[in-house]
Amino acid sequence: MEYTQKLSYQSMHWYNDGLKKAKIRDLSGAITSLKKSLQYNRANIAARNLLGLVYYGRGDVVEALVEWILSKNFQSHDNIANYYIQKVRETTGELEAINQAVKKYNQSLEYCWQNGEDLAIIQLKKAVTVHPTFVKAHQLLALIYMHTEQYAYARQSIRTAYKLDTTDEFTLRCMHELNQIRRSRNVKIKEKEKKDKHTITYNLGNETIIQPVSNSIKDNAGLHTILNIVLGTVVGVAVMWFLIMPAINASRQDEVNEQTVKFSDQIATQTAQISALKKELEEYRSTSEETENVQATAASTQESYEIVISVASHYRAEDMSDAAMVEELLKVNPNSLGTIGREDYDEITAELYPRMCSSLYSTSRENYQVANYETAISNLEQVMQMNEGYSDGAALLLLAQSYEKSGNNEQANLKYQKLVESYPDTEAAEEAKDALKARNSDTAPEEDEGDAAGSEGDDTE
Numbered sequence: 001m002e003y004t005q006k007l008s009y010q011s012m013h014w015y016n017d018g019l020k021k022a023k024i025r026d027l028s029g030a031i032t033s034l035k036k037s038l039q040y041n042r043a044n045i046a047a048r049n050l051l052g053l054v055y056y057g058r059g060d061v062v063e064a065l066v067e068w069i070l071s072k073n074f075q076s077h078d079n080i081a082n083y084y085i086q087k088v089r090e091t092t093g094e095l096e097a098i099n100q101a102v103k104k105y106n107q108s109l110e111y112c113w114q115n116g117e118d119l120a121i122i123q124l125k126k127a128v129t130v131h132p133t134f135v136k137a138h139q140l141l142a143l144i145y146m147h148t149e150q151y152a153y154a155r156q157s158i159r160t161a162y163k164l165d166t167t168d169e170f171t172l173r174c175m176h177e178l179n180q181i182r183r184s185r186n187v188k189i190k191e192k193e194k195k196d197k198h199t200i201t202y203n204l205g206n207e208t209i210i211q212p213v214s215n216s217i218k219d220n221a222g223l224h225t226i227l228n229i230v231l232g233t234v235v236g237v238a239v240m241w242f243l244i245m246p247a248i249n250a251s252r253q254d255e256v257n258e259q260t261v262k263f264s265d266q267i268a269t270q271t272a273q274i275s276a277l278k279k280e281l282e283e284y285r286s287t288s289e290e291t292e293n294v295q296a297t298a299a300s301t302q303e304s305y306e307i308v309i310s311v312a313s314h315y316r317a318e319d320m321s322d323a324a325m326v327e328e329l330l331k332v333n334p335n336s337l338g339t340i341g342r343e344d345y346d347e348i349t350a351e352l353y354p355r356m357c358s359s360l361y362s363t364s365r366e367n368y369q370v371a372n373y374e375t376a377i378s379n380l381e382q383v384m385q386m387n388e389g390y391s392d393g394a395a396l397l398l399l400a401q402s403y404e405k406s407g408n409n410e411q412a413n414l415k416y417q418k419l420v421e422s423y424p425d426t427e428a429a430e431e432a433k434d435a436l437k438a439r440n441s442d443t444a445p446e447e448d449e450g451d452a453a454g455s456e457g458d459d460t461e
Helices: 003-023 027-040 046-056 061-074 082-088 094-113 118-130 135-147 152-166 168-195 223-286 287-315 322-329 339-369 374-388 394-405 409-422 427-460
Strands: 198-206 207-212
Touching: 003 046, 003 287, 027 046, 046 061, 046 287, 046 427, 061 082, 061 094, 082 094, 094 118, 094 427, 118 135, 135 152, 135 168, 135 394, 152 168, 198 223, 287 339, 322 339, 322 409, 339 374, 339 394, 374 394, 394 409, 394 427, 409 427
Parallel strands: none
Antiparallel strands: 198 207
């Protein structure tokens, strides 16, 4: 096996691995595999375009555009990268919004160096609002929340980053650290509760008494002590009821009013967020069909590559018939192949197609002579796929005649007309013209007879 072919095989292997990982949102793993694919073959257009899509899915739009532009330089025509670049440019304000998000991310980094975490949080919230798939912004926001001990918000941000890229190393480290913090805090709370159980607290008048829990209750406590405790409790309750409760009720009412205002603000904010999320959902739905088309194109490209590689192997080993190889090659979309794949395809078809056209044409003539028109049509249709103008249009003429003999006049007329229009200066075209004239002349007398009958009827009247 040639060295270049081995490199091509390795490149396609890593491309397929990156495609599998991208489908399960393993974007970091997909980037690693696709970069390895490009190391083996930097002109692998499918791998480079997919790498751009993965970058775009992580919110790294600049890196995605770089890969698509490089892909366009390798293959300027029939390249899906042109479509990606055009869609990014056509989306109103998208590039400007992404640019603003990146600026806010960089500004938040400067604030972090200056110990301005609050300002950094504000900038990052704005960045992820205008650019929700910006993984780096979500990660930095979670890190700042962890530094300021706002662990609930940190979990929200890091979960968003995890949904966008499930195997990012930094995201997984942050999630592990948050889990460790949660465990340590739970341990401290349990120790505090256990410590509180070793003491007992009660009120004596206006004072709070804390004393260790005794293992046994003294049964010999005097009646005088019990009466003092009861009297102190009654006085304390009376003082609380008449003096403290009104102030507590007023304070509670103020808190209720403040909470009502806060809840109203939160409801308004959540309503705005819901509206934005609905709009984003509609945009995702509108682009779902485009994503399916992209996946179908990628699958077609992969299938074409696999067919060419397989046929090339059999062709060089000479262990496969010409008919079988031609049948596989007719399934290939040549425009989707890269430079190396197209070279192999052209090399094989340049030798196989003329040989098979000659064989099928000869067989079709024999079939035509023995009135086996169906077989002749099947073979000649295959010749049309390989070389429509084979033998200066003689194959196309024989196909039209076979359709005519089989009774399919519509297809016969179409083939005759195509022969006249596409190959006008050939003997086959002259025969096609004569055939069309003969067919028209056959239908003309029937019309004349109908007209004559009509005129006789008029005379009779």
